[in-house]
Amino acid sequence: MLSARVKLRHLMAFQEVARLQSLAKAAQALSITQPAMSKTIRELEEILETTLFERSPQGATLTTAGLTLLRHAGPALRSLGEGFQAVRDAAQQEAVVRLGALSTVEEGLLPRALHRLHAQAPQWRVQVVTGPSAYLLSRLRMGELDAVAGRMSEAREIRGLQFEHLYYEPLVLVARAGHPLLVHDTLEGEALTANAWIVPPTSTTLRDQVERFWVEQGAEPPRIALETLSLSLSRWYALASDALWVAPLDAVREDLRDGRLARLPVRLESRGGSVGVCTNIALPRNPGVDALSACLREIVAEMPSPAV
Numbered sequence: 238m239l240s241a242r243v244k245l246r247h248l249m250a251f252q253e254v255a256r257l258q259s260l261a262k263a264a265q266a267l268s269i270t271q272p273a274m275s276k277t278i279r280e281l282e283e284i285l286e287t288t289l290f291e292r293s294p295q296g297a298t299l300t301t302a303g304l305t306l307l308r309h310a311g312p313a314l315r316s317l318g319e320g321f322q323a324v325r326d327a328a329q330q331e332a333v334v335r336l337g338a339l340s341t342v343e344e345g346l347l348p349r350a351l352h353r354l355h356a357q358a359p360q361w362r363v364q365v366v367t368g369p370s371a372y373l374l375s376r377l378r379m380g381e382l383d384a385v386a387g388r389m390s391e392a393r394e395i396r397g398l399q400f401e402h403l404y405y406e407p408l409v410l411v412a413r414a415g416h417p418l419l420v421h422d423t424l425e426g427e428a429l430t431a432n433a434w435i436v437p438p439t440s441t442t443l444r445d446q447v448e449r450f451w452v453e454q455g456a457e458p459p460r461i462a463l464e465t466l467s468l469s470l471s472r473w474y475a476l477a478s479d480a481l482w483v484a485p486l487d488a489v490r491e492d493l494r495d496g497r498l499a500r501l502p503v504r505l506e507s508r509g510g511s512v513g514v515c516t517n518i519a520l521p522r523n524p525g526v527d528a529l530s531a532c533l534r535e536i537v538a539e540m541p542s543p544a545v
Contacts, residue, residue, distance in 0.1 A: 242284050248310050250277040255307050258296040307378050308397045312519045315380030332360045334525035337373030339387025340466045341406055345487035350532040361525045369441045383523040390511040391442040399518045403537045407509035409486050411498045413476050424503050426456045433462035435471045435482040447483050450505050
């Protein structure tokens with residue numbers, strides 16, 4: 238039974254801190270002071286007799302108890318919001334799919350699947366949000382997204398969500414055509430650190446894999462020229478410099494085929510990460526997600542098997 242001591246303001250504050258991973262940013266989003274936000278979260282933790290966030294100078298991270306509460310509070314607040322909206326506006330809603338897209342699928346697999354979806358069912362309007370897996374999965378857990386597509390099975394935030402595996406996608410190391418390193422049959426150790434790298438940001442599952450590779454090489458990490466999830470920015474920088482780019486294979490497949498980029502003889506990981514679609518089983522299933530998932534499966538079945 239819901240405790241009478243738990244107010245809507247407690248849950249709204251909790252959801253915003255979980256979404257933004259910052260008490261200060263959550264306070265600003267809800268137009269209250271940071272002390273008031275801290276007091277509200279502290280009250281909720283006292284009522285539940287547990288710690289919901291780990292505080293640090295970098296922000297606020299959900300504890301295991303916090304993840305459990307978010308799994309239930311997010312959908313509940315979303316349902317309440319939908320109820321308010323239904324009272325305000327009884328008009329028939331559009332057919333909308335709110336999709337989170339990771340960089341591993343946004344340039345190859347996903348555009349082709351969306352094109353096929355609209356050829357088969359043009360009534361679906363797809364709202365796409367991009368970002369790191371932790372951010373998108375948190376929004377999915379809170380009911381702000383209907384599904385997330387991409388490589389995310391290694392993410393901590395996936396716990397309690399439903400993941401459908403589609404295929405394994407390797408990270409590859411690429412450089413511009415004509416790069417001096419392309420004359421080598423093998424590359425390892427210090428040969429890989431002479432040039433700057435373009436890598437995913439810290440605290441992402443892709444960056445974790447890159448850092449494991451650096452440790453295995455037994456050499457000093459290379460100089461990082463650019464940290465970003467933006468594929469267009471990474472591509473532009475790699476083509477205009479001697480920097481080495483860590484990219485999902487699907488994102489650079491056309492560049493490799495057309496000769497703009499070339500793959501270096503380096504294996505960043507043994508098999509690749511699991512790419513798929515994640516949904517929240519605590520939410521009603523959106524039929525548009527089922528239609529899009531079917532298109533994704535069809536496209537994957539037509540794709541060549543990646544060589545890792």
